[in-house]
Amino acid sequence: MSEKIWLVTGCATGFGRAIAEAALAQGHKVAVTDRNLAAVEDFALRYPETALPLGLDVTNSDQIAAAVDARFRNFERIDVLVNNAGYAVQQAVAEAAMPSVRGMWLACAGQRSYHQFRLGRRPGLRAVHGALCVQQIRGRGAERRVGR
Template identity: 40%
Template sequence: MAERVWFITGVSSGFGRKLAEEVAKLGDKVIGTVRQVRQLEEFNAISPGNTFAYLMDVTNAEGVKATTEAACKLMGRIDVLVNNAGFGYVGAVEEAPVAAYRDNMETNFFGALQVTQRLLPYMREQGGGHIIQMSSIAGFRSSPGFSVYNASKFALEGMSEALAMEVAPFNIKVTIVEPGPFRTNFGGSSIKHATVEMEAYAGTAGAFKRRMSAQNGEQEGDPLKAARVIIDVVNADNPPLRLPLGQYAIDAVRAKLEQVAQDLRAWEAKAGPTSFTD
């Protein structure tokens, strides 16, 4: 298989780092973005000649423009884009300020959107590519206490579904990856919490927060195995639009689909006949 060029945001740790390492082992080139200067040399040293670090904040439009242009000029093409940069936020709807929603959306949704928009022209011109949107099972099913993060990932998935249909004629594929709990920094340094905790939500949002804290570092998911599955998806002739990762995520998708099906069965007779009769 011909050497490919990957552009992965957020490679300092977690899924982004593990995926970049595995891709470089295969001999592919990896453009990886980081947020701190000290991380540049560290990433470049993973596989000299294969890993290339750039300082970039996905929320900075000018920085995204400059970095994507520089990367495409250096490599001549981008075959795989992985929008991985993001962070979580825990707090009930009533506990989380509107600013928290805006902040999370800026990174998780708008950041991924503008990186995608900048690289799409190159993929169209070269006649193909693959966009991997790192979502979460939280982008398919909500949880109490996770509404801020849910909102950002639901938005990402909605945009990406439309994108997949728009770019299919250009041989550009889109896959939305939906991991469940994996042993990354997500439950630690990559998550923020509402500063206000209301007793009224102790049994819902509060319980969710405690559960996430308790399982941090003990999650069942192995990021290395996840990275290898993502590589398999990129290699596939017919990759899926959605890829739940881990048994927890697969079970959650099935439960959500069954819940929706139950509501349809219960209300179809009333909700269906709402058209004009004349």
């Protein structure tokens, strides 16, 4: 398999971590991102040549911009973008606090800004064959953040 450049969000735990780990193990280069940078720095210890830990909160457009810049400086392209960061609110509609519902949507909308920034900045992904975008919203419990 030829080497691909990945960017994965929400790599602290869950699917994000597992996806990043699997891609690195197969010899790909991966920007492992999470809003908690400390939670993904271990990747760089194990894969110093191919893992690039970055702080990226999908609700923060400045961080998205910085992460994308760093990505291009280091690896020059992105082949596979995995939008994994997400969480679920489990509550009756009548009882959920609006800030938590809006927060969940803003996290999703933030991923959209991410695409927009990334694609608007350079026409890279538009031309990349086989780009993979995966979005996960999942979780259990009254209100629990998963995968970050």
